[in-house]
Amino acid sequence: MNIEERLLKGDKRACARLITMVENNDKESIDIIKKLYKYSGGAYVIGITGPPGSGKSTLTDRLTKELRKQGKKVGIVAIDPTSPFTGGAILGDRIRMSDLALDKDVFIRSMGTRGSLGGMSKATWAAVKVLDIYGCDYIFIETVGVGQSEIDIVKMADTVLMVMVPNLGDDIQAIKAGIMEIADVFAINKSDLDGADKTQVEIEMNLDLNEKRDYRPPVVKVSAGLNKDIDVLLEKLFEHKGYLEATNELEKIRTRNNKLEILKLVEEELMNLIIDRAVKEDLIEDLSKEVTLRTIDPYTAKDKIISLINK
Structure with a gap:
């Protein structure tokens, strides 16, 4: 069986091999994606972004486990910063999600940014297509966490989840002109810490300033470390998905992203x-x-x- 047939049958190794080929700029990988592209389109892509240290990896892990309870097949692309000097990347997100790696219906891939200023690897676009063809119901793209340049995630995701933590203070003001505007759902992680309510109020106040949006992003307090209210957050992500589908916005978003x-x-x-x-x-x-x-x-x-x- 060739790699195309194996991928369509949900072979994990074939998926990993094709993504590696994509990362290595192997021209054969593009030919394979061209041939199988008609089998894509079934996956819903959720971008997870936010400041460094906000717990994006742990939250991704928890959301994935909630989706698995519902029998969903999940792909995770975790973007790690690449050293401008050595070209290497730590790729530590797979370590944090090591127990998920044993699940046959969860595919995790860490990818370096490889010099991309938008916090996204150039190969990420193709990797998402491979995971879609592979048969994932949901694909999480977890970004680097580098600040305002991370707005590239909006060019790839159907829904953008912004992860914040209590006591950011002036940091919310500093980043609101950049990544705050791209969020469809806000999660205040580590909400067991003091200052979670204050952070929620600050985010809500910033949202009040933007009256042009038809959909007001919900703000959910969660604790990934304590596995608290992850189901509530997932429900809000589902609600946004439902809104996009009901208003035909999902097709518009995907058409815009494809154009880009x-x-x-x-x-x-x-x-x-x-x-x-x-x-x-x-x-x-x-x-x-x-x-x-x-x-x-x-x-x-x-x-x-x-x-x-x-x-």
Whole structure:
């Protein structure tokens, strides 16, 4: 049996192999996804984001276990920061969810950001498709937790869950102009700590400032560590899913996300074509030196590189 047949039959190893091929930029993996893309579309994608240390991994673990009680097949893509110096990543989220790894209907994959500023790995888009084809009912994408640049998650998820913790104080003000606006559901984790009620009030007040949204994001206090009110949070995620489906917003979101992905793929392909040609001709190196010597400006250098397209 080839890898395509094995993937469609729910073979975990075939799924892992194909995602590895995607991460390694193996062209065969894209051909396989092209062939099997018609079998995708059944998975619901939930993005989990929030500040570092807010307990995103533990919460993902708890939500997955709740879904498993309902017989759902779950995929988890945990994004870890990649070192800009060594290119390595800790990939520690799999350690926190080690007991889930033994479940045949849970697939966990840690992926490094590999230099992506949006907190997402470039291969994440393809990995989500593979998990969809593999037969997952729900896919969680847990982001790095790097602050405002994490808004990329909204380009990939159907529902975005924002995880906060008590006593963030001015941090809520600092991030509200960025990632606060992308949340569809808020979870105040570690709500057994002092300050949870105050944090809830602060979030609600920020939501009051945004009257343009048709759907007001619910704010749920939970404790992943104590496994408290996880079922309540999951119900709120289901409610948002139901709202999107009832109002046809889900199709609009997915169409928008597909448009963004197509443009991203075109952008990367064009960039690679230009850079490859410029490197072969030593053009980038030569132009960089000329800009340093002020014999030309960066804009003229850009024009010269872009002109390679027409050659």
